[in-house]
Amino acid sequence: QLQLQESGPGLVKPSETLSLTCTVSGDSITSTSYYWAWIRQPPGKGLEWIGSIYYTGSTFYNPTVKSRVTISGDTSKNQFSLKLKSVIAADTAIYYCARCDRYSGGSCYPDYWGQGTLVTVSS
């Protein structure tokens, strides 16, 4: 059974770097059929795709965060990670990792999601 689990600090200070890891079980992040994505949701608000990574190492980012974000993968641990630098209060959100059934050019639809982790940006 596929499971995704986010982990990382729940509190980050403004201007610092948010770092989260998603551990995948029940599938491999080297699968050719999927991207692996990060999506966030400010409390009480809608969903925003942050970016995705493919097993080749190719990454796709939302222009709204592209200058601040890095997504990477660790195939030995079957994990992928998110780093968002220079965070501000508006980056406070529930962060989800997800498996994303892929089309071409980075496009996909998330079919399985982690439970999400709340990250608060505050001093």
Place this chain on the structure above:
Amino acid sequence: DIQMTQSPSSLSASVGDRVTITCRASQRITTYLNWYQQKPGKAPKLLIYAASSLQSGVPSRFSGSGSGTDFTLTISSLQPEDFATYFCQQSYSIPLTFGGGTKVDIK
């Protein structure tokens, strides 16, 4: 970016009602449209992909239709466990974008 607009933003309905939620894309996306259900404190769950394909394990009372710019999610007979927020998402191009959500609550 492709903007996704859902309507209504909320609705009240009774168990057994037929419920329809609409999603409109700002440009043509053929059938690259997906629907999710989210309950409080939980991650979104995929219901429908490619506009009308039912995800495995999802009850058949859920159906999707549409192509181009206009799409519909229909719940044929609302059940107590269906009270939730529903989101559409386009997978035509990146950045992936979501609708603002439709909250379905008890009348």
